[in-house]
Every structure is written in C-alpha cells, then in structure tokens.
Amino acid sequence: MAFWNDRHTRGVLYQVAALGGVILVGGILVSNTMDNLARQNIATGFRFLTREAGFGISEHLVDYSPADTYLRALYVGLLNTLRIALSGIALATLLGIVVGFARLSSNWLVARLASVYVEVTRNVPVLLHLFFWYAVVTQAFPSPGAALEPITGFFLSNRGVAISWPGLGVPTLDGFNFRGGAVLSPELSALLIGIAIYTSGFIAETVRGGILSVPKGQLEAARSMGLTGWQVLRFVTMPLALRAIVPGTTNQYLNLAKNSALAVAIGYPDFVSVANTTINQTGQAIEGVAMIMAAYLTLSLLISAFMNWYNRHVALIGERS
C-alpha cells in the first residue's frame, strides 16, 4: 500500500501542510513588510526601547521620569492597564451582583429601577460613558482652590479626589494642586466608573439568568427540608447558578479588559496611550502595535485561565473533568 493511502499518514500530511502554509504566509508577510520598510528607510527593530522616552506620564505606580527609557514608560503603562482592569472587574462584579439580584426582587420599584439601570448602561456605547463621566468629574467640581471637603481630609475638586491616607499624609493645597495624601485622578475615576457601570449591566443580566436557571424543584425541595432563605441561597441557588454565571462573566471580564484601552480618549495613561505616544515619537508603528497586541493577548489569556480554573472549581463534582 502506498503511504498516501494510509489514513493516519494522510492526516499527518494534511496537518503538516496546513502548518507549513501558515508559516509560509506569515513568513512572506513579514519579509515583504521588512523589505518595504527598508525601501522607505523606516527604522525597524526594538533598539528604541533602551532610548530615553523624554515625555512625562502623570500616573505611575513605580518611579518614572522623562529621563527613563521607553521600556520603563511602557512598563508604567502596563501597570496602569492592570490597575484599571483589576479594579474595574472588582467594581463591575460588585455592581452587577447587586443589580442582578435587585432585578429579581419582589419589590416592584427596586426591580423596575434595576431594569432601567440595565437597559441604560448596556445600550449606551462605552465611549459615551467615559466622555460623560469625564465631563461630570471635570466640570461639576470646583477648582482645587475652592475644593469641597465633605469630610475632614477628603477633598473633591476638578483635579480628582484627595484623601488623607496613613503613611501618605494629609492633602494640602500647595500652589496649583494638592500635595500629600492618596489621589484618585479625574481620568482614572471617570474610566473606572465608566467601564465598571457599562460592564455591570451585562454582568447583572448574567447573574439574573444564572439564578433563574436553577430548577424550581431544587428550591422547593430545599425549602421543604426546612432551610432558611439565606441557607437556600448559600447552599442551593448559588452553587447551581454559578455554573451558568461564571462562563458568561468571563466574557464580560475580557470585554472590560479590552474596553479599558479606550482610556486614551480621556487621557488616562494606560498601555495603549503610552504605546501610541511611543509609536509616534519613534515612528515604529509595527513594533508598537505588536506590543499592544501581545499585551492584551496575554492579559486576556490570563483572565481566561483564571476564570477557567474557577469554573472547574464551581462545577458539580460529576461534571469536573
């Protein structure tokens, strides 16, 4: 029998051919791009990463000054992206759970209000959420000189929120801005509120759907066994509902992480913002875009991996694989 008649061999052959094709096409694209860039005298490579960035970044979780390298600037941007993604996920989950339950409330008004919330937040584009909250934060509050101080050591102004914080001291007005204390900038606040509220509408629906998916019989059985309302929720509804909620929420977390890239529209220095500036100052668009893609791919895969692990954790014993 000739080897190409063997089913197994043929299978291997097809796969190898497909892989070869992909590598080939990829290789041609890369080599053509490099040729074109070289012909136009456009610089390529990642050497620029070790050069001085020269631009300022307003929010940095690690030390940064314009004298640092592009690599450092991008690292600062990456940390800012992680910061907004994680805090956004936490806040959206909290709001989503509250609203999801509220929609199922037997109180008519609470249920109505929750539906309105869900419809309004889900149906307004996320960019408009951001512009709206940014306008609210920057226009509704007074200048730092006339900052509101509803609680001692808690200042609200169009420069954001400044709070006394152990170790960071008490905020004091010094020249143009507050010094000391913990500061939440208008950009970060607007971004956090905007994407968390937007995403919470979707999460609320997932939560509601998950709870409704629990068969009525299970609840009746639980109640007839004498469990209290809280016990039913804790031991019957939630374990069953979570199986439906977790996969849907994973999608929302991934969306939130990707939507955080809209930060650039309202001036929060996330990874995309810093990478865009880097692209523009160095002219190395392909390298910059590749880094943006790699960063978001990694972030998404990490979120997925974590949620898959959690999903297996909440799955029924018999369904675990």
Added chain:
Amino acid sequence: MSRNVIVWAVVIIVSAVGGALIQGQIDQKSAPVAAKSEPKSAPAATTPAAPAQTAATGGTLDAVRQRGSVLCGVNTGLAGFGIADSQGKWTGLDVDICRGVAAAVLGDAEKVKYTPLTTQQRFTALQSKEIDILSRNTTWTLGRDTSLGLNFVGITFFDGQGFMVRTASKVTNAKSLNGATVCVQPGTTTELNLADFFRSNNMKFQPVVIESLQELTGAFVAGRCDAMTTDISGLVSIRATQAKPDDFLVLPDVISKEPLGPVVRHGDDQWFDIVKWTIFAMIEAEEKGITSANVEQMKSSEDPAIKRLLGVTAGNGEALGLKEDWAANVIKLVGNYGESYDRNIKAQLGLERGINNLWTKGGLVYAPPVR
C-alpha cells in the same frame, strides 16, 4: 519509521518549493511595475536634461496626474493653518501649500482631496501613501526627517512653543508654573519640549494627555489643567475660537524652536523637488512683487528673474517635469507667500509677520534662486 521520514521530506520540499515560487512571483510582479513607471515619469523626454532621477518607489507625480488630484493631509481644524468651513471648503496657510502644488502640477488649485489627521495619525498616513503631502503644522526634527522615512520640504512658518493659562490665574510667565497640571497632545514635539522645559528648570508638572484637540481644549477650559501648551500659533488659534478669548492668556515665554513645514516620503526626489519649489516660487513671487492680481501684467516684465519664474523664459518647468507656466499658475490661483500669510495667519489670528517676514524685511523667509 522510514515511511514517516519520506512524508516529512516530501512536505518540507513541497513547502520550500512552493514558498520560493510564491516569493518569486511577488518579486516578479513588483519588478515590471517599477520598470514601467520609469519611462512614463520622464516627462516629454526630448532633451537629455529631463530628470531621470525618479526612484523606483517614486511615481507620485504620475499618480497625481492619473488621479487628477493631490491627496493632502491637513489638520483636523486649526484656524489659520487648516480648517474646513460649513461648506467643507478648506482654508489656511498649510492648505495653500497643497493648493499651490495642485496649481503647479494640474493647473487647478481646487484639485485637492483633504484628509484631516490628528497628531498621532499624520506620519503613518504619509508612510502608507494615503496622502501625497502632509501639510499640517508639523515641526521639522532630525528624527522625523530620518528614521520615519520622511523628508521635510522646507519651512513655511517659523514658530515656537508656548503656554496658555486662564487670565484669572494671575500667572504671567512660564517659570511660575512649578507644580502645574498641563494639557498636551500626544505624539507631538510639544510633549517632549514640555518635559525638557520643566526638567531643565528643576520644576515639576503633571501632564494630561488627550489625543483629540477638541477634547483636550475642553478639559483645559473646564479647569482640568492650569495651562495648555503647544505651538504659539496654535495657542493663538485656539484662544481666538473660544467664546471669551479674554479669559485666556498666552504667556510671553517661547520655550522651543518649531519650524513648521510640509513633509513627503523618502524615495521620490522629483515629488520632493516639486513641493519644495512650489513654496520657493511663492516666496520669490512676494520678493519680486508679483501677486495673484498682477501676475498677467508681470509676464511682460523686463526683469530676467521674473521672466524665468513666470515661464516666459523656458527651462524651470522642464527641469521639474512640469509645464512652463507652473509657477505662474501657483501665483495666479493661490497667491504669493505674503498674500497667503495675510489672508490666513494675519486675518484669522492677528499674528504679524515677525520672523516670518522676507529676509529683505528683517525676517527669515528666503528662497534660493529660481533658475
């Protein structure tokens, strides 16, 4: 075992040969295109002096002639430099350069298609051939002129960077901005000079970086920033378009040199020359007193330099690969440099000529001999 080896060998050979074939085809495909464009772009090759310098990647002139329009990258909206009115008609000093090139190449200043570009989009748009010329208050720097694969054609406006503050803030000079929050657009020389200025003066600042000029100005006006920074001409333009311009003050400090001018791609010397000499023709015309109003009478002037500029004495047009009346068209349809300056920068922003005056009047504006 041995069968597997054969399978692998076959696969590798097939993909290698296939790859080579495809690559070869691509190379072959691009070769004739380059070869074809060369004889065509050599304009009416009657004399050996005709330009043979069109590079393999050139051909912008041919493309423009075939298309019948010049693709021009402009500002998204900056009065005096590039702004569209409610009818979609573009005006401005930068816009006039593109109109001038269209007049020189196509004999019609209106044959321009405009693409509004933000600071971030402008260079990629030029590199990827979406536009033929970038004429959008762009500062000439070494980096942009080299590693971006671009060529700066010349300087059409000598500018410098400054700061604008709220008049009520009582700030009167840049040195007293220590600790200030400053609104700035990303991807600009502005962003870098800002950091340099504060660094070299040992002062601190907080940047607020927003890509869209409209959003950024909105944030500044709302009080998010203590100061806004960009080219002084840009600040004057932004101030002029506010509801109450007097609420804002442009500080007197100039913290950088910002020579603004049009940009083209590397690799097309003929196109580079055409754009460059269109600007010089506008400057030369002002120096010689030729305006859009008197250009026809000037054709009978006895001054040999005017005769050469207006194509009465032939030679310049041919050297550029254009018709001999190229410069006469630029002056007739767009005007000389001073006319463009007056109707755009002076009329709309109230900025006097200053260093943008002719070298004969104490300024820096100077054209090499048009011969």
